[in-house]
Amino acid sequence: MGVIFLIEIEEVMKLAIEHQAKRVSNESEYLFGRGELAQNLTNIFINTSGGFVLAIDASWGEGKTSFIHQLIRNLECTHNLIPIYYDAFANDFASDTFLSIGATIAIEVEKNFEAKGKSLTTQKQIEHLKSVTKSTAVELVKLGANLGLKALTAGVIQSSDLEKLAGKAFQSATFGTLELDLNEKFKAYQDAKSNIESYILALESVCESGEKVVFFIDELDRCRPNFAVEVLExxxxxxxxxxxxxxxxxxxxxxxxxxxxxxxxEPEDSLKYLEKFIHIEAKLPSIDSTFQSYKVLFESFMSEFEIAVSLGDHEFSRLEEMFVSLCHTNCLAMNSREIERAFSYISFCSAALPESKRAELFEYFLPAAMIKVKNNKLFNQVSSGEFNSLPNDSTTKWMYDFFKRYYSQSLKNKASNIYFVQGFKDACEIVSMFKFPTDEEKKI
Incomplete structure (x- = not known):
C-alpha cells in the first residue's frame, strides 16, 4: 500500500514552517548521507579532551542549520556532553561578544545541571562561573569593549551593574576616547588577563564529572561583519x-x-587569517540525488506546510517522482533552502485559489515554483507554457523531456518542435504574482 496524502480542505495552510530547532526529534533522519558525519563528530566529541575549534563548511542553502539542530538533539542523549546552540546572526545587535558567548554558556550549563539535579558543589561552581564571567566582562570593557545589553547577558549582569560600569567607563576607563596614563593601562591589561585565566579555570571546574560543553556557533556568515570577526577572536x-x-x-x-x-x-590572505582560528574543518556532504533522501524531504515539506489538497496514492507518487527529477543535478540541482522556498510559493499559490482551481493546478505549481526559485530567467522564458523540443541551449533540453514524460496528455503540439501546456501557463501566472524579498539575492 503506497502513501495516501489526504488533508481536509478546510484546514489552514502554513505559509512558513517552524524553525529547524522545533522540527527535529530523536526519530528524525539525517538526509543526504549525513548520518555518518554526525556519528564521526559525536565520536570526536566523546573521545577528545576538548579545547579546540572545529568548523563545518557548506554553501548557502545546503542545510547546515538543520544538520546542527539534529546533531544537537542526538547529543542531548549522549552521556557527559552538553550541546549549546548560539545564533550569531540573532545576537549581532550586541557590542560585546564576550558577554554574549559567556552568558550563554553559563546559563545553558546551569539549565543542563538543573535538569539532572545538580549537587550543591556544582551549584556553587556555577555561581562562581557567573561571577567570574561578570568580572571578566568588566575588565574587557575597561580595555575598550563597548557595553553589552542586559538582555544579552541573560541576567548574569544586572542593569544597575551596567549603569555603574558605564559611568566609570565613560569617565575614566576606556582607551579609545578617554585618557589613562601608562600605569593605568598596564594595570587594566593585567587585570583583564588575570580575569580571563580565572574564567577558564571556573569554566573547567564546573564540569567536575567529566562533562564537556559542545558550543555550536551558527549563522556566522550572515551576521554583522565586525561581530563575526570578534566572535572568532x-x-x-x-x-x-x-x-x-x-x-x-x-x-x-x-x-x-x-x-x-x-x-x-586580499581573499587569499583572509583565508590564511581564518585558518588561525580553526583547528580542523569538516565538509558537510553535498546534497545527493538519492531517491530516499528527496522522498523524505518531499513528504516532510508537504506535511509541515499543511498544503490543503487531496492526493491519492497514484497522484502523490507521481508528484514525488516529479519532485525528485526536478531536484536532480541534471535539471535544477535544488538545495534544501531553495526547496523550502519553493514550497512556500506552492503554499501561497494554493491558498490564493478556490478549492476547484487549486486541485486543477496543483500538479503544475510544483515545477513552476521550483523553476522560479532556482532560475528566474528560465522561469520567464517558459512561463508562457511553450517548450521547444529542439532548444538552442542544450542545458534546457531537460525541460521538454520533463514535460513530455509527466504531462504527455496535456502537451499540445503548436508547431513542428513547439509544444504548449495550458495548465503550466496558468500556474506560472499565479506564481508570478508573488516574490520573496530574497529572490534576487546572490547565492554563494
Missing part, C-alpha cells in the same frame, strides 16, 4: 578551556569575504 583567545569544544558552522567562501572587508586584505 573571542573563541580563540578567551575560551581555550579543556572541557569546551567549539563547532563553527559557516560558508567559508562568504566568511573569507567578510574578513576581507573588515581588514581590507
Amino acid at each position: 573571542k573563541v580563540k583567545h578567551l575560551f581555550p578551556a579543556k572541557n569546551i569544544i567549539f563547532v563553527v558552522s559557516y560558508n567559508k567562501a562568504q566568511l573569507s569575504k567578510i574578513i576581507s572587508s573588515v581588514y581590507g586584505v
